[in-house]
Amino acid sequence: MTIYYPMMMKLWGRPCVVIGGGKVAERKVASLLEAGGEVTLISSVLTPRLSSLVKAELIRQIPRQYRKGDLAGAFLCVVATNDRTLQKQVAQDAREEGVLANIVDSEESCDFLVPSYFRRGDLVVSISTGGKSPALAKRIRRDLEERFGWEYEALLKVLSSLRPRIVEEVKDPARRRSILEKVADPELLDLVRETDPRSLPDKVWAYLMAP
Known part of the structure; x- marks a missing residue:
C-alpha cells in the first residue's frame, strides 16, 4: 500500500506542462493557474475554454502531440488523456527529467495525486482516498462545503x-x-x-x- 505525504505546494511562477486538451485538461489547467503556475498545454485540439486562455495569453499551447523532451525544464506535468501508451511514456520521461508527474486515472504511475478540495479564502480543505474512490472524496467534499461557509x-x-x-x-x-x-x-x-x-x-x- 502506498502512503502519500500530504503537503501544500507553492507553484507561483513554476513551469507546468499539461498534456491533453479536453475537459479534464481544462480543469487541471484552471487549478494550476489559480495557484500561479505557468502553464504550457500540449495538444492540437482544445476545448473552447482552453482556446480562450491561449488567445488571452494566459497559457502557452504547443499544437501537436507530445514528444520526448517536452518536459525539459518543467517542475511538474499532468497527463490528462486516457492514451495508456502515452501515459507510460510521459511517466518514464518525467522520472528521467526529474519532473513530478500526475497521470489521470493511473494512480500507480503518479508521483502525486490531486485531492478533491475547496477554498474559503486562505482556508483550504482537501480530501483524498489515495486514488481509490474519487467519487467518495467528492461526496465528502460536498458535505464539508456545506459545513464550512x-x-x-x-x-x-x-x-x-x-x-x-x-x-x-x-x-x-x-x-x-x-x-x-x-x-x-x-x-x-x-x-x-x-x-x-x-x-x-x-x-x-x-x-x-x-x-
Whole structure:
C-alpha cells in the first residue's frame, strides 16, 4: 500500500506542462493557474475554454502531440488523456527529467495525486482516498462545503491583520497563546455571521482581548 505525504505546494511562477486538451485538461489547467503556475498545454485540439486562455495569453499551447523532451525544464506535468501508451511514456520521461508527474486515472504511475478540495479564502480543505474512490472524496467534499461557509474566509481575513498586533501588544506568552486559541471558539464564528463587515475587526479584537 502506498502512503502519500500530504503537503501544500507553492507553484507561483513554476513551469507546468499539461498534456491533453479536453475537459479534464481544462480543469487541471484552471487549478494550476489559480495557484500561479505557468502553464504550457500540449495538444492540437482544445476545448473552447482552453482556446480562450491561449488567445488571452494566459497559457502557452504547443499544437501537436507530445514528444520526448517536452518536459525539459518543467517542475511538474499532468497527463490528462486516457492514451495508456502515452501515459507510460510521459511517466518514464518525467522520472528521467526529474519532473513530478500526475497521470489521470493511473494512480500507480503518479508521483502525486490531486485531492478533491475547496477554498474559503486562505482556508483550504482537501480530501483524498489515495486514488481509490474519487467519487467518495467528492461526496465528502460536498458535505464539508456545506459545513464550512463564507464566515471562515471572513474570519481568517480579519485574523491575518490582527495577529501581528496580538504578537506585538501581548507580551506574556501564556496570555498570547490563550488569545490565539480563542479563534477556534464557535461563538467567534457566530459573531462573524452577525456583524457588519466594516466593524468586524474591532468586534473580533474585543472578543479576543476579553478575559
